[in-house]
Amino acid sequence: MDSKTKVDRNHPAFRENAEPFYQIVMEGLNGEVDGEHFWDAVDENAVFEFLYKFEGFPNKLEGRKAYMDWFGGYNNQLHSADNLRVYKSANPGDVIILEYEVHGTVPSTGKKYDNRFCSIVTIKDRKIVHWRDYMDSLAVVLSTTPD
Numbered sequence: 001m002d003s004k005t006k007v008d009r010n011h012p013a014f015r016e017n018a019e020p021f022y023q024i025v026m027e028g029l030n031g032e033v034d035g036e037h038f039w040d041a042v043d044e045n046a047v048f049e050f051l052y053k054f055e056g057f058p059n060k061l062e063g064r065k066a067y068m069d070w071f072g073g074y075n076n077q078l079h080s081a082d083n084l085r086v087y088k089s090a091n092p093g094d095v096i097i098l099e100y101e102v103h104g105t106v107p108s109t110g111k112k113y114d115n116r117f118c119s120i121v122t123i124k125d126r127k128i129v130h131w132r133d134y135m136d137s138l139a140v141v142l143s144t145t146p147d
Contacts, residue, residue: 007040007068011039011072013069018076018078020081026038028084029128032096041126044063045064047131048061049131054140078113079103084100085100087099094123096123101115109145115135115139115140116135117134117136118133
């Protein structure tokens with residue numbers, strides 16, 4: 001499957017609980033990438049870096065399939081995403097910075113989950129080829145730790 005082929009909609013990564021994330025990212029990348037869904041916009045060989053450390057959470061995933069497989073096990077129940085800010089780099093011109101927030105609950109604790117992200121996205125041939133992610137790690141700790 002080449003990077004312009006749509007991905008299998010039956011893959012577990014196509015989960016309603018993550019739709020607010022997918023939608024706000026696609027809103028931020030509107031006009032910059034091709035595809036109806038986030039996964040359509042991700043190049044098959046894209047690299048994802050996560051600049052936060054949690055036990056069991058990878059710092060780097062290589063390839064769309066690897067990230068989809070990880071997202072297939074994502075359990076937080078997101079109900080919304082907002083406060084999108086989009087910055088387009090002048091040099092290099094293929095980088096877009098997205099700031100946004102997601103809101104939901106963590107099923108294992110029942111706690112509210114509100115988090116802020118900064119994603120630095122590199123686009124090539126209208127596909128996401130690199131993703132560098134920062135977030136509010138304390139928000140994760142507070143929402144996943146029992147009282």
